[in-house]
Amino acid sequence: MSHNQSVNVRMIVLNVLMAVMEDGEYSDKAIHKALDTYNDMDKRDRSFLTRLSEGTIERCIELDYIIDMYSKTKVRKMKPVIRNILRMGVYQILYMEQIPDSAACNEAVKLAVKRKFINLKGFVNGVLRTISREKDNIKYPDRSDFIRYAMIKYSMPEWIVKRYINSYGEEKTEKILRAYLSEDRAISVRCNISKASVEDICKLLENDGVTVSQGRLSPYALYIENYGRITELESFKKGLIQVQDESSMLVGSILEAEEGYNIIDTCAAPGGKSLHAADLLKGTGKVISCDLTEAKAKLIRDNVSRNGFNNIEICVSDALVYNKEWEEKADIVIADLPCSGLGVIGKKCDIKYKTREEDIRSLSSIQKNILKNVSGYVKKGGRLIFSTCTIAEEENEENVKWINENLPLKSVSIEEDLPPVLKNITGNEGYLQILPYMADTDGFFISAFIKK
Secondary structure, three states: OOHHHHOOHHHHHHHHHHHHHHOOOOHHHHHHHHHHHOOOOOHHHHHHHHHHHHHHHHOHHHHHHHHHHHOOOOHHHOOHHHHHHHHHHHHHHHHOOOOOHHHHHHHHHHHHHHOOOHHHHHHHHHHHHHHHHHHHHOOOOOOOOHHHHHHHHOOOOHHHHHHHHHHHHHHHHHHHHHHHOOOOOOEEEEEOOOOOOHHHHHHHHHHOOOEEEEOOOOOOEEEEEOOOOHHHOHHHHOOOEEEOOHHHHHHHHHHOOOOOOEEEEOOOOOOHHHHHHHHHOOOOOEEEEEEOOHHHHHHHHHHHHHHOOOOEEEEEOOOOOOOHHHOOOEEEEEEEOOOOOHHHOOOOOOHHHHOOHHHHHHHHHHHHHHHHHHHHHEEEEEEEEEEEOOOOHHHOHHHHHHHHHHOOEEEOOOHHHOOHHHOOOOHHHOEEEEOHHHHOOOOEEEEEEEEO
C-alpha cells in the first residue's frame, strides 16, 4: 500500500484547522507545512486538502451559524476537535458538490472515533445528517439587518462589516465581501521582460501543460492554472516569472524608473517589487532591497538568486532606524509598508479573524514613523512610492494627507501610469485605493510623491 493511501487527507485537514482556528497559526503556513510533510500526495489529494482547509477557514462564521442552528450544544461550548470536525463536514455538504453528503457524514464520524471521542460519534452524525437534510431550507439573516446579513453570508467579523459600510456604503461593501470569496483563484505572475518576451514565456508555460491567460492590469502579467508545483515549472526555475499580485505590480508601473537609477526598497520581503524594479532598470543602476530580519532577507535572497539579477543588493535593516549613509541617495524609495492586510483577505482568509480594530491605529502610527524616516533617503526631485495591501483609510488616504502636511514631499499624479480600468478615480490626486472587485485583484493602495 502506498504511503498515499494510508494518509487520511481529512485527518490532515483537521490538524490544519486545529492549528489555525485554535492555536492561531497562519493558514498559508499551516497548509504549506501539511503539503510539505506529505509531499508524495497526488495532485487530487493536494487540491482536496487545500480546498477543504481554505474553504472551511474562509466560511467559518457562516458554518458556525448553521451548526448552532441545528445543534443543541453551541459551537463555542464544544470540544475544539468536535467543532472543527463539524465545520469541515458542513463545508463539504454545502460547498463540495463532488463529495456525497453521506461520505462527508461517515468520514466525520470516523474522525471523531480516531481522535478518541467515541462517545460523541452519534452527536456528530446527528448534527451533520440533519444539516444535510435541511440544507436547502437554511434561514439566513434578512437583508434588512444588513450588518448581520453580511456577517453570516460572507463570513466576516462584525467590526470589518461596520467599518466598510461607514467607508463605502452597503452596496460597495457587499461587492468587496463577495470579491473576497471569489472562487477564481488563478495565480498571477509577472514576466521578467528584460530576460524574455511575454510570448516566449507563454510558450514555455504552455509546453509545461499550464493554462495561461493575459493579465488585466499589466501587459507583463499572466494568470496561470492547472499545474502541480510552481517550483517545477521551467519558466519559474529559469527566473523568467515571479509570483506577484497584479495590484502590487502597479508599484512598478508608477515608479517611472530610468536606467542607472538608485532605488531603495525599504520593507521588501519577499522581494517582488525589488525584482520588478531591477527588471525595469534592465540590469543597470542598483536596487537596495532590505527588510527587518535575516529570515526576511533570506526570502528576498532566494527569489533574487533564482531570478538571477545582479543589480540588487540585499541587506537586513530596520525601516524605523535612520541610515545616514542613504541620505538623499535614492532616485526612488519604495515604501510598501506593514499594514493590517485587509486587502488580501481573499488570499489569506484568516487575516479577518486575527486582525483587531486597534491594530489599524497602531500600524498607522508605525507607518508614519517609517515614512518620516525613509523620506530622508529620497534625492531632491526624486520619488517616494508609498503602498499597502489594506483598505483602511487611517493607513492609506489619511497617511497621504499627513505626508503632504508634514514631510518635504508632495503628491504627484499617477493617472498616466494606470491601466484604463483604474483611470478617472483618484489617480490625478496622486493615489489610488484599489478595492478587490475593481479588477479581480487584491485590495491595494498606491501613492506617489516627489521631493521638493
